[in-house]
Structure formats: structure tokens, C-alpha cells
Amino acid sequence: MVILKSPSEIEKIRQSNVMVAEILEILRQKVEPGIDTLTLDKISEKLALARNAKPGFKGYRGYPYSLCTSVNQQVVHGFPSRRPLKEGDILSMDFGIFYNDYYGDAAITVPVGKVSDVALRLMKATKEALFLGIEQAIPGKRLSDISHAIQSHAEAAGFSVVRKFVGHGIGKALHEDPQIPNYGKPGMGIRLKPGMVLAIEPMVNAGSYEVKTLEDGWTAVTEDGSLSAHFEHTVAITADGPVILSAATGKASKKN
Ligand code: MF3
């Protein structure tokens, strides 16, 4: 069941998501060769608590950290670690908070120093796919119009879209209906309505779309060891179209 949100609820979800966006931006600026992801995790937690917000992921289904840090062939849900990042890595940071009864959830993938051309193209195509998906989040369109826009762009760039993980509705729960696949034919699934709040999150692999989960029970990696990128925004559907809630300014930013 999809829970529609009132404008005042959307405003609360926006507050949670603005915090997520601000914290991700601070983290982004700290990413450089030599820093380790456990340090980034600790910073993210401190920044949430300083805003009287709770890290949204810690303890969620037993996830042990505040931040998901997925490096190179890691797709999503990577564990922060003491291993320093090195020049040429790409790092996905997925962060959530719980504030004033509502969740915020967003993710970015960033380069560590100078990275390969394919890494740059992968990150660019994934972010563009996210924004093309968001553009489809319009009343009257159907859910898979979002999915299709994402898949088309990622595949046109020569990459593949992960099937095993999906985007989701978000509100008082981190994961609400509907599930939002990042692939599919257009014109299918539920009709989009004002009041829906969706976390859209394409995961795009440089090689095949197959992924597997490591023995830690969380870390998803590409089966073929190829690079993977991940971008996520929480978006409200309004009569006027999509509004990105997880933007530091409250407005869409293609910059990060
Ligand atoms: N954005 C991710 C998701 O929606 C983050 C969840 S991490 C978890 O699945 F630990 F909370 F599961």
C-alpha cells in the first residue's frame, strides 16, 4: 500500500532529507586519498546527532553502521572500514537519518583523487540516469516510466543496471511501497500521484548487472568485479512535478 503524504508531512520529510544532503556534502569534501571510511562513518553519525537527528541506518535490520560506504566493485551496503581510500577509487556514500518522525535517504558516488575515464563515465551516466528518472516522477505517469528512463540511459552509455536492489517509498518507514526497479518497460505499474514520496536510487555496473552479497551478510559486490556507481535522491511528487527533497538548498542540483 502506497502512503500518500500531505504537504505538511512532505515538509517534514524535506527537513530530514536536507540534513542528509548537507551531511553528504560535508562528507564529500572530506574524501581524499588516505582517509578511511570508518572515519567518514563516525563523522556522519556526529553530524546527525548534532542536529538532534538519529542515524537512519544504524540498527536497521541489524545494519551496524550509520553510513554505507561502497568502494569500486562494491555496489551498496558496504561496511565502513579502517582501510584508507586510495587515489583512483570511487566511493558510494549512502546516508539516512530519522528526524521528527520521518526518514531522509540519499546517496552519492564520488571520485578519490584522479580516477579512470571509465569510472568518470560510469558516475556521470548513473547520476544522469537518476535525474532522468526523477523527471518522470509526474502525476499521471506510471511507476515504470521512472524505471525505463533510468535503464535506457545507463544502457545507452554501455553500462548495466542492477536488478537485485530497488528504490522505494519513504516516510515514517525507511522502506515503504512502492518498490522502484531501475529497469523495465515504460507504462507499467501504479499510476503516480501527488503526495507520493519516492527514494529513487539507480545502481549501475560497468560490466554485467549480476551482484552477490559477501559473507558479512550486507556488502553487495559486482559478480564480475567491475566498478559500480550509485546515486539516490528522495523526491516528492506534486501537482507541479517532482521536487527533490534531498537537496541542500531544497532545489535540484546536478552539481553533486
Ligand atoms: N539507501 C539504502 C536503501 O534504501 C540504504 C539502506 S541501508 C540499511 O536500501 F542498512 F539501512 F539497510
Ligand code: CO
Ligand atoms: Co534508499
